[in-house]
Amino acid sequence: MRRIVLSAVFVLRLAAAVDRGRLLRAVGLMTVGYLATPVIALGLREFTEAALARRLEVATWVIGGVAVLLVLELMLGHFAHLSYFEVGELAETTLNEELVRHVNGSRGLERLDDPAFADNVNLVREELGNTRTAVESVLQLGGLALQTALTTVVLVTLDPRLALLPLAALPSVLVGRWAQNLLESAKEASAENTRRTRHLLALATAPASIKEIRLFHAEAALLREQDANWSRTSAVLRRAHLRAATLRAAGQLVFALAYGGAITLVLWQAEQGRAGVGDVILVITLAVQVSVQVAGAATLLTGLQGVGRTLDRLTSLRDHGSREQGSREHEAGERGSRKRGHATPSRTSPVPGAVPAVLREGIRLENLSFVYPGTGKVILEDLNLTIPAGGSVALVGENGAGKSTLVKLLCGLYQPTSGRILVDGTDLRDLPAGEWQARVASLFQDFARFELLLRENVGVGDVARMEDEQAVLRAVELARAGRIVASVPGGLSGLLGHGYGQGTELSMGQWQTLGLARSQMREDPLLLVLDEPAAALDAAAEHAIFERYANLSADTGRRSGGITLFVSHRFSTVRMADMIVVLDRGRVAESGDHRALVTRRGLYAELYELQERIYH
Numbered sequence: 001m002r003r004i005v006l007s008a009v010f011v012l013r014l015a016a017a018v019d020r021g022r023l024l025r026a027v028g029l030m031t032v033g034y035l036a037t038p039v040i041a042l043g044l045r046e047f048t049e050a051a052l053a054r055r056l057e058v059a060t061w062v063i064g065g066v067a068v069l070l071v072l073e074l075m076l077g078h079f080a081h082l083s084y085f086e087v088g089e090l091a092e093t094t095l096n097e098e099l100v101r102h103v104n105g106s107r108g109l110e111r112l113d114d115p116a117f118a119d120n121v122n123l124v125r126e127e128l129g130n131t132r133t134a135v136e137s138v139l140q141l142g143g144l145a146l147q148t149a150l151t152t153v154v155l156v157t158l159d160p161r162l163a164l165l166p167l168a169a170l171p172s173v174l175v176g177r178w179a180q181n182l183l184e185s186a187k188e189a190s191a192e193n194t195r196r197t198r199h200l201l202a203l204a205t206a207p208a209s210i211k212e213i214r215l216f217h218a219e220a221a222l223l224r225e226q227d228a229n230w231s232r233t234s235a236v237l238r239r240a241h242l243r244a245a246t247l248r249a250a251g252q253l254v255f256a257l258a259y260g261g262a263i264t265l266v267l268w269q270a271e272q273g274r275a276g277v278g279d280v281i282l283v284i285t286l287a288v289q290v291s292v293q294v295a296g297a298a299t300l301l302t303g304l305q306g307v308g309r310t311l312d313r314l315t316s317l318r319d320h321g322s323r324e325q326g327s328r329e330h331e332a333g334e335r336g337s338r339k340r341g342h343a344t345p346s347r348t349s350p351v352p353g354a355v356p357a358v359l360r361e362g363i364r365l366e367n368l369s370f371v372y373p374g375t376g377k378v379i380l381e382d383l384n385l386t387i388p389a390g391g392s393v394a395l396v397g398e399n400g401a402g403k404s405t406l407v408k409l410l411c412g413l414y415q416p417t418s419g420r421i422l423v424d425g426t427d428l429r430d431l432p433a434g435e436w437q438a439r440v441a442s443l444f445q446d447f448a449r450f451e452l453l454l455r456e457n458v459g460v461g462d463v464a465r466m467e468d469e470q471a472v473l474r475a476v477e478l479a480r481a482g483r484i485v486a487s488v489p490g491g492l493s494g495l496l497g498h499g500y501g502q503g504t505e506l507s508m509g510q511w512q513t514l515g516l517a518r519s520q521m522r523e524d525p526l527l528l529v530l531d532e533p534a535a536a537l538d539a540a541a542e543h544a545i546f547e548r549y550a551n552l553s554a555d556t557g558r559r560s561g562g563i564t565l566f567v568s569h570r571f572s573t574v575r576m577a578d579m580i581v582v583l584d585r586g587r588v589a590e591s592g593d594h595r596a597l598v599t600r601r602g603l604y605a606e607l608y609e610l611q612e613r614i615y616h
């Protein structure tokens with residue numbers, strides 16, 4: 001019960017914060033509407049008594065009043081709906097924003113690798129829509145409580161024993177909550193399975209995977225797997241639903257018995273001459289109203305209990321963030337005090353450094369090791385490397401060597417498990433993450449396909465200049481994406497993707513080229529990261545792009561000391577870099593420029609010669 005009350009208070013506070021005026025209007029209209037119901041029952045009794053006594057004028061006035069109240073009851077409900085619906089939408093939007101903040105509000109991406117966090121995010125995303133009706137539910141519950149109180153008072157004036165009727169409704173409400181708890185626990189227990197089932201369904205229906213599924217004739221296998229998953233999920237849910245239905249039926253049986261008892265009581269009193277026909281009608285009407293009120297309250301409470309769970313999950317996402325923040329500050333404190341030679345690290349507050357305007361020394365990796373959270377596998381092990389300011393660096397190595405992982409660490413999307421990344425001598429963890437990332441430009445291997453206007457797709461690389469057509473055109477030019485712009489109806493204002501609307505679908509290489517343009521929006525980045533930026537491009541296009549980038553990075557390097565780091569498997573491209581780093585199973589196997597590495601006759605020379613032989 002405590003959770004429901006807390007949820008109701010939270011929902012009301014949220015509604016008042018988003019639009020107090022509309023909330024008050026809805027409360028006023030609903031109160032009048034709800035009070036009308038028991039008054040209508042009283043009116044019906046008066047009408048019956050007056051009609052039986054042939055007091056026709058009174059009967060006419062009373063029935064007129066009842067009609068007006070009925071109209072008011074219905075109409076005010078509609079007008080109240082207008083107000084609370086809008087408040088509900090605003091409240092849901094606020095919670096949506098909070099969810100986005102929790103998912104994106106961390107310094108890195110670690111939290112998204114935590115299965116419990118991912119399950120919570122998934123459940124909240126699915127259930128957040130229900131919170132839209134939470135404002136309505138809370139107001140309706142308030143209205144029903146008022147109505148039930150008034151109905152009870154009227155019943156008690158007829159016979160105090162009739163007060164038991166609303167009380168008999170309590171078991172059904174209580175077991176209803178118990179039943180809902182069972183359902184929620186079952187949902188949580190099967191959350192991972194549900195996620196997998198949805199993923200399998202998406203695989204079998206999404207355009208990105210459908211080609212392979214079709215050609216491999218994998219639909220049947222996917223469906224079998226999905227069926228097996230779904231059977232496991234539905235077995236858990238079916239058991240919970242069965243137990244919940246039994247509990248609810250038992251609760252309603254108690255009320256049904258009380259309902260029968262109340263009507264028998266008033267009929268017996270009428271037979272004894274202690275109650276009139278009007279009283280019988282009043283009790284029958286009120287008993288029906290109580291049953292409607294109870295059923296309504298039980299449904300609303302169940303819904304509100306679900307909302308309570310969603311809010312709890314949101315709180316746990318928030319707590320997750322606070323814990324991360326706490327441990328980050330603790331770590332930063334320890335680092336700070338180590339630097340100053342203090343023995344009590346936890347009392348010192350972290351002193352964040354500032355991101356340099358111009359990179360002078362470069363980036364240094366010091367004994368850097370990394371393990372993805374929740375896994376035991378060491379991906380990067382004890383890397384020691386200096387990347388000088390103003391240079392271009394190529395990262396090479398076989399699949400799974402850890403290249404993209406290192407890129408993500410350099411972007412500040414993950415924190416080293418041990419060791420440090422130093423930017424001009426300052427630990428990257430001591431730099432404000434947002435400020436560092438504002439000086440990083442990137443194109444990831446799994447680049448995003450923003451189905452937006454072409455201008456937005458590129459401009460999002462520097463949100464502040466998203467609407468700056470000249471800046472977007474410059475980025476398009478740097479990425480040699482002019483032909484794509486010319487081919488899209490509407491040019492920069494053309495819609496991309498066929499996910500919705502009349503957008504133009506692009507080829508993978510075209511999407512990637514736009515990604516490249518996006519990475520060019522930031523002027524003078526301190527780190528430009530291109531993770532296989534040309535994987536979907538032909539060899540000539542890739543070569544041209546890298547030649548261009550080698551020149552550009554020299555320019556940027558001169559201006560801001562910025563480093564251009566790229567990952568590529570094409571050695572004809574790689575050789576252009578000032579420095580080549582060969583990663584082998586998470587370790588730096590060798591580093592140096594092309595000439596030095598070829599002379600060294602190590603792993604790089606071997607791989608380079610292999611590609612030369614194959615392609616020439």
Ligand SMILES: Nc1ncnc2c1ncn2[C@@H]1O[C@H](COP(=O)(O)OP(=O)(O)OP(=O)(O)O)[C@@H](O)[C@H]1O
Nearest residue numbers: 113372375379397398399400401402403404405406
């Ligand atoms: N989010 C993650 N959680 C757990 N493990 C991960 C995650 N991302 C990558 N890995 C693991 O880290 C290892 C290195 O992956 P990474 O993507 O860094 O390799 P790579 O050198 O870029 O490979 P490729 O050339 O194929 O792109 C792989 O074994 C991969 O399974």
